[in-house]
Amino acid sequence: MSEDQTKKNTLSNLFSISAQKLVLLDWLSERMRFDGDQEEANILTQLHAHEQIQAFGHLDFLLNNLPILHTDVAESKDQLQAFHTHLQHHTEVDLTQAKKSLQDISQHDVADWINTIIRQNEEMLRILHEFHVPKHHSELTHTLPTKEAVISHFSDRAERYDRSSHWCTDSALRTRVLDLLQPQQEDRVLDVACGTGLVSQWFHKNVRHVLGVDITPAMFAQAQHRLDEFRTGPGENLPVDSNAFDIVICRQGTQFMNDRDAIAEMVRAVRPGGCVCVINLCAYGEQDKEEYFEILRLRNPVRRNFYLRADLQHLFVASGLENVQVHEHISIEDVDTWSNNGAISEARRETIREMYRKASQDFSDLHQVQLAQTGKIIDKMLFGIAIGTKPQ
Numbered sequence: 029m030s031e032d033q034t035k036k037n038t039l040s041n042l043f044s045i046s047a048q049k050l051v052l053l054d055w056l057s058e059r060m061r062f063d064g065d066q067e068e069a070n071i072l073t074q075l076h077a078h079e080q081i082q083a084f085g086h087l088d089f090l091l092n093n094l095p096i097l098h099t100d101v102a103e104s105k106d107q108l109q110a111f112h113t114h115l116q117h118h119t120e121v122d123l124t125q126a127k128k129s130l131q132d133i134s135q136h137d138v139a140d141w142i143n144t145i146i147r148q149n150e151e152m153l154r155i156l157h158e159f160h161v162p163k164h165h166s167e168l169t170h171t172l173p174t175k176e177a178v179i180s181h182f183s184d185r186a187e188r189y190d191r192s193s194h195w196c197t198d199s200a201l202r203t204r205v206l207d208l209l210q211p212q213q214e215d216r217v218l219d220v221a222c223g224t225g226l227v228s229q230w231f232h233k234n235v236r237h238v239l240g241v242d243i244t245p246a247m248f249a250q251a252q253h254r255l256d257e258f259r260t261g262p263g264e265n266l267p268v269d270s271n272a273f274d275i276v277i278c279r280q281g282t283q284f285m286n287d288r289d290a291i292a293e294m295v296r297a298v299r300p301g302g303c304v305c306v307i308n309l310c311a312y313g314e315q316d317k318e319e320y321f322e323i324l325r326l327r328n329p330v331r332r333n334f335y336l337r338a339d340l341q342h343l344f345v346a347s348g349l350e351n352v353q354v355h356e357h358i359s360i361e362d363v364d365t366w367s368n369n370g371a372i373s374e375a376r377r378e379t380i381r382e383m384y385r386k387a388s389q390d391f392s393d394l395h396q397v398q399l400a401q402t403g404k405i406i407d408k409m410l411f412g413i414a415i416g417t418k419p420q
């Protein structure tokens with residue numbers, strides 16, 4: 029072995045040992061804190077700081093011997109973007125291949141550990157992604173999310189979507205909407221932004237035909253048994269014939285679209301005399317909208333639109349619909365469950381919690397916010413149910 033290779037192997041071994049000590053010291057200090065041994069925890073934290081200096085020193089000498097430092101991560105001026113690209117490849121390719129290799133030789137315990145690492149990497153990717161998205165709801169008027177970003181967001185949410193909110197499976201909301209629409213056995217129903225088909229299921233097998241449209245195929249994997257037909261497409265350009273449906277419905281979809289174009293498409297798709305129904309979370313009024321719109325933005329980084337009930341009324345009237353009414357429904361939501369949608373970072377979820385803890389009196393009163401000593405937060409969220417009829 030050459031002198032240079034011996035040097036590199038020795039330094040790699042020193043860095044490896046140091047990295048292991050860093051993990052061990054960090055774990056021990058957290059465990060001591062959990063057990064209430066603050067003095068020992070502080071000592072371990074000091075040791076961790078000193079060991080970190082040693083690790084950085086070893087790393088300095090290994091700069092030419094680590095593959096990651098030969099990538100754009102080390103060279104690019106845009107370090108965050110370069111690291112994001114590297115991390116995404118590592119998560120989607122390297123770790124996935126490693127997990128498959130371990131499963132092929134029946135090393136399932138280690139494969140489970142790789143799953144944990146993948147989830148941690150996905151959390152890191154969310155943090156990096158959220159750095160680049162608008163930081164206030166007002167910015168969305170000129171910084172619109174891309175179609176790809178919306179698909180990615182809902183692909184991440186697909187697996188847990190059905191249990192991500194109380195309103196997703198709220199039987200009271202279902203009953204209220206069906207009472208208002210009065211669907212008939214021969215009706216054809218179009219569910220725009222159908223997602224996992226929860227709204228389609230309200231009508232399925234009780235009407236003639238239910239067609240769902242969504243831009244996220246991953247959502248349809250959950251929806252197949254809840255509707256009769258699925259088509260991939262955007263709400264602003266529905267892949268359906270004109271005047272083909274008796275009822276067109278969209279729950280929580282227009283917030284991610286050009287809503288004027290989307291509602292115009294719903295009007296095109298429904299027959300004369302048929303109904304269009306759009307259901308969206310709304311702020312109660314001017315008193316709570318600033319705080320609530322920010323909370324909604326944090327939960328859905330790809331959101332484009334935020335509503336008051338009057339906004340839904342205006343959109344429907346402007347689209348040419350008649351007999352427009354906006355009804356109300358209150359959904360009681362556990363904020364921790366509601367924010368745990370699988371597509372945002374834990375840091376963003378904590379920001380949502382903090383907004384509730386520091387909410388204005390107007391917001392707290394309107395939303396009837398409950399802050400339990402256990403940390404549980406309850407919000408009575410308002411839905412606007414807008415219904416209009418296409419002129420004969």
